[in-house]
Amino acid sequence: MPTIRVVNLKKYFGKVKAVDNISFEVKDGEFVALLGPSGCGKTTTLLMLAGIYKPTGGEIWFDDQLMNNVPPKYREIGMVFQNYALYPHMTVYENIAFPLRAKKMEENEIKKRVHDVAKKLMIENLLDRKPGQISGGQQQRVALARALIKQPKVLLFDEPLSNLDAKLRMMMRAEIKKLQEDLGITSVYVTHDQAEAMTMASRIVVFSRGKIMQYGTPDEVYRKPKNIFVATFIGNPAMxxxxxxxxxxxxxxxxxxxxxxxxxxxxxxxxxxxxxxxxxxxxxxxxxxxxxxxxxxxxxxxxxxxxxxxxxxxxxxxxxxxxxxxxxxxxxxxxxxxxxxxxxxxxxxxxxxxxxxxxxxxxxxx
Amino acid sequence: MRLSFYQRNADKIRIFLFILIMFAITSPIILSYFWLILRSFSVDMKGFIPTQLTVKNWRFLWSEIKGYPNIWKTTLNTAFVAIMVMLFEVFMTSMGGYALSRFDFPGRTSMMKFILVLHAFPSVSLMVAIYYVLKYLNLLDNLWGIILLKASLETPWATWVMKGFYDGIPWEMEWAGLVDGYSRFQVWRKVILPLVKPGVAVTAVFAFLSGWSEFIFINTFIFSQEFWTLSKYVKATIGDFRFADYGLLSAVGVFYALPTIILFFFVSKYMIKLTIGGVKG
Incomplete structure (x- = not known):
């Protein structure tokens, strides 16, 4: 699993500096959360890691490989979106198998892998259904399965739990954390929910207005906030x-x-x-x-x-x-x-x- | 508590009145179709009552009528124009709509505004210019000329419609496809295009119908009987150089409308299903 290094990364949309000169590192197998209010640039950063947005400036490294000009398909990443982005016209099985079809894998191997990952995520009984016929929590698991099936080197999460109800969110929180620990895949997790970041991540990048406010362990950002923004953003009730x-x-x-x-x-x-x-x-x-x-x-x-x-x-x-x-x-x-x-x-x-x-x-x- | 008759039956009365009004509004259309069908099977009509029933008006189906081309050849021409216009339009708008919706290229906004303005022009006003263009391209009195003309005049507007359908597909869907290991074109073909199927269906149906019912350009730029379409055939029954044959006119009219009605039955069902089961959240 690669170490991700982000160096002086910038992304401007016209005059708007969505991401303004940020640097951080995600160690091999680490689970890092990008935390901040909406519009702070955390999702933009994630999309640059995925290769969907091209950086305006700066560098993204996976180990010793510069990734700036590598299209998403060669990055060996799995991604889970906030609205899950399941393909509504395909069955759950086809959704999960979709990344493998891109690799022209043999049908037998695809079948085996889909069933393996479906079993792990407890969605085996849903394989024939369409995404519109299953619940939000189940869609979430399918999205996770689709991200995991090609055995990615990096996992990217874009607020994956924010569409779930509070109870389910708490449950999935623990489950995703356990999954990540078991698989040891380098993961970057975007969220605006400080409780999610605190409970799941080994380190947290706190964002505000396209800049990094603090980068540290949950304990550090809680006990030693570097500034008023971090102090008031983390903790409930706030400081x-x-x-x-x-x-x-x-x-x-x-x-x-x-x-x-x-x-x-x-x-x-x-x-x-x-x-x-x-x-x-x-x-x-x-x-x-x-x-x-x-x-x-x-x-x-x-x-x-x-x-x-x-x-x-x-x-x-x-x-x-x-x-x-x-x-x-x-x-x-x-x-x-x-x-x-x-x-x-x-x-x-x-x-x-x-x-x-x-x-x-x-x-x-x- | 005593309720009046009206109060006790308010819901029923309201619905009854509603239906009555709707019927009054639609009756001119319904009755005229009704008349058309009856007329095609009768020798003459007294108001809505046929004087004598006959199938003679439908003789064009099995025999050649003097002064008219073969009906089946004409129908084939009509279908050819309609289907080719449809194929051209679907091909161009399914890609063009995507580009307008997803790509940020210079002049995109002004292009979209221009399309709207362009659509406001009545195509009849272009007639003379089109004549010269077709003549230059050697496409006068040629169905390909009509097809290209029709498709190009309608593509901008249909592209706009398709753009609307593409706008409804969340970006994440596309990103998911890219992350899953596909190129942009593959994502469009495997993920996005199936999701805008209702849009493609709508575009296809409208393109087909506009090709099927095209009259002005056929009447103007087609001279030989062998290239006639049904609209021209209907026009001919009214005739510049002969007496109007109302029986024939009605029969051909019904014949002309039939495929459209059948098509509409199939497609409307299909379209409703698609919209209901379409993309969620």
Missing amino acids: NLIRNLDYIKEKGKAFLVSENLRLELPEDVAKKIEESKNSGKFILGFRPEDAKIDQKESDMGFWAYVYVLEPLGRDLIINLKVIGTEELIKIFAEDEVNIKKDEKVFVKLQHGKIHIFDSETEELII
């Missing part, structure tokens, strides 16, 4: 942000302050801020699970009042408004908290679990 903070020092202690808010900073954090190039304005970020509710004031935190409670069964999300700034934040409550609407509480932040971004560049400082 809480308190904007427009100033950095001051009083009596040897460091604070982030706004009009009605005063947050004492640990020494190491203060040091990082002082060492960084910054605009003088800061954004504080913390994950909903990294804060605690308390009744009395303690060293690092701020006061807020309860705005709305959202019980999720297992968890409880407390929506709070920060007193002074009126910013809405969400916090996962510890079990058995006893709070009421409009109650005033202290939000206690944890050392090492806060992120500070520069207001202007929106890049992470610590």
Whole structure:
């Protein structure tokens, strides 16, 4: 299985820079997700990997082979599309066999292979049906079978699960991941669903407006988001942000302050801020699970009042408004908290679990 | 609660009135066909009542009528024109429509606008120019001249129609074919073309019918009786140099319309089936 290397890749549609100078690498057998909101260039990138779009600039390498001018049929790729793109006039069998027919394979061999892959994906009983006669989940499996049948070196997925209902999506998520692990095929998976990317991929490329915001493992992009975009795009509920903070020092202690808010900073954090190039304005970020509710004031935190409670069964999300700034934040409550609407509480932040971004560049400082 | 007679039967009354109105609107057409068929089997008519039944009007089927060409030869000519126009049009529009729909070439937009404008021109206004062109190409009094003329005049519009059908096929379908190991042309032939079958059927039917019913160009550019088609034959029964033979006119008229009606029965069924079972999502 090849290593995919993308170097300074660009794709312009007229004046629109759909993909703007991106580089990343997908290792042999790795499962990488391209994650971003719609229109961020992730699908365009995938179509360039497939050879359907020609890059405006830059290079795509499969191992030591430059692929820029190689048509899709010679790339040894399998692809699954969002709408499955099954051929409606062919039976499921013919759909799956279609890539093999292109290779002029013997009919016996085709039959054997189709039945093998159909068995693996549990669609053997559907082979005589037309795509219009089977359910969305089944169509999805057929599309997968068609992508796998020619034993591709690279698998490309274009939001394959977004047309399924939530329950089926969760199931297929695990199944695709297992399949990829078993087969060890280098895979690139486009999605706008951060949960999909987090659960399935070994590494995630986060896209925004044709550029790469961050490339890292799910843990890295979650724990150490490089900028505000990644911080807010990944995680559900998103990371809480308190904007427009100033950095001051009083009596040897460091604070982030706004009009009605005063947050004492640990020494190491203060040091990082002082060492960084910054605009003088800061954004504080913390994950909903990294804060605690308390009744009395303690060293690092701020006061807020309860705005709305959202019980999720297992968890409880407390929506709070920060007193002074009126910013809405969400916090996962510890079990058995006893709070009421409009109650005033202290939000206690944890050392090492806060992120500070520069207001202007929106890049992470610590 | 007491409901009035109208309220109790509102749905039924509404449907009854609807049918009545529809019948009133369509009756002129239905009645005229009805009259035509009756007339072809009668010596004369008093309103809608035949005075005496006969099959003499249909004699052209089994005997040659003086002053007219053989009906079967004429029918063959008509079918030849209709089928050739159909083949030309299907061949050109199935490719041209794809190009207009899928390729981004310079002048594509203006070309499509131009096609619309072109279609607004009545072809009769081109008559004189066409005469010179046909004469130059040595295609006057030749059915090939008519076929090429007809096909070329209709291809732009039919291409536009086919483009619409191609537009309905998602790009992913095509990409899937490319990824599956086929060339663009193979994908078109094996995946895309079968999916626009309804479009091809529509184009084929309209092309066939327009060829079958062509009159103006035949009347103008065909001189020899051996190249007559049925429309010219019907025209001749009204006659410039003889008395109109209404019996013959009706019989030939019915004969002329018959294949079209039969064709339409077959194809409309086929087309409806295709649209319902067509491409999903």
